[in-house]
Amino acid sequence: MNNWAGDYxxxxxxxxxxxxxxxxxxxxxxxxxxxxxxxxxxxxxxxAAADERATAAAKTKTxxxxxxxxxxxxxxxxxxxxxxxxxxxxxxKGPAKQRCxxxxxxxxQSEQTSSQDKKAAALQAxxxxxxxxxxxGDVAAKLRxxxxxxxxxxxxxxxxxxxxLGRGRGRGRGRGRGRxxx
Ligand SMILES: [Zn+2]
Ligand SMILES: [Zn+2]
Numbered sequence: 001m002n003n004w005a006g007d008y009x010x011x012x013x014x015x016x017x018x019x020x021x022x023x024x025x026x027x028x029x030x031x032x033x034x035x036x037x038x039x040x041x042x043x044x045x046x047x048a049a050a051d052e053r054a055t056a057a058a059k060t061k062t063x064x065x066x067x068x069x070x071x072x073x074x075x076x077x078x079x080x081x082x083x084x085x086x087x088x089x090x091x092x093k094g095p096a097k098q099r100c101x102x103x104x105x106x107x108x109q110s111e112q113t114s115s116q117d118k119k120a121a122a123l124q125a126x127x128x129x130x131x132x133x134x135x136x137g138d139v140a141a142k143l144r145x146x147x148x149x150x151x152x153x154x155x156x157x158x159x160x161x162x163x164x165l166g167r168g169r170g171r172g173r174g175r176g177r178g179r180x181x182x
Contacts, residue, residue: 009036012044076103123152 006019008031020028022041031039040048070083072091076099083091090098099107126149133142 007036008039008041010041010044011036011038012040012048015041072098074098074100074103076100076107119152119156123149123156126152 005017006022008018008020008023009016010018010022018041020031022043023031023039024042024045027039027041027045071080072083072086073080073095074085075095075097079100081100085100085102086098087101087104090100090104092098126145129145130142130149133145136142
């Protein structure tokens, strides 16, 4: 095989008389169809791909610059995070107190769990009170204990306090027109 010189030209690095082996299959197909003009040798294709990756990497870096004024440290996880990870009110609290969104979320969740635990404990206590009152035979105490228990049970099932079950006062309403009552 005489592959010394070919008829291919690279449109990027401008090398001429290249052999087909310098080009990918796709480029060889293109040469057959269109001839020289828009061919890229393998080296140039690789280089372009590497450049593209480098540019993309540089862009990602500038999007989250380390140590710039746009980062803030979270007082809970001690992580240095972009300011966008914090709410404005949190940032106002300053580095000693501000917490990032994930930390706040976590805290809220554990608070919820602990309040669920508290409710469960209260329920347990109420059940015991009912049992005790039943043994004691005091009707008034029994009634009180029973109604407390059923209130607690209701609260646990709906997740709402009985008082907030009123109609027409739901969250997210009352803004804009039709605002009445205080
Ligand atoms: Zn080339
Ligand atoms: Zn945090």
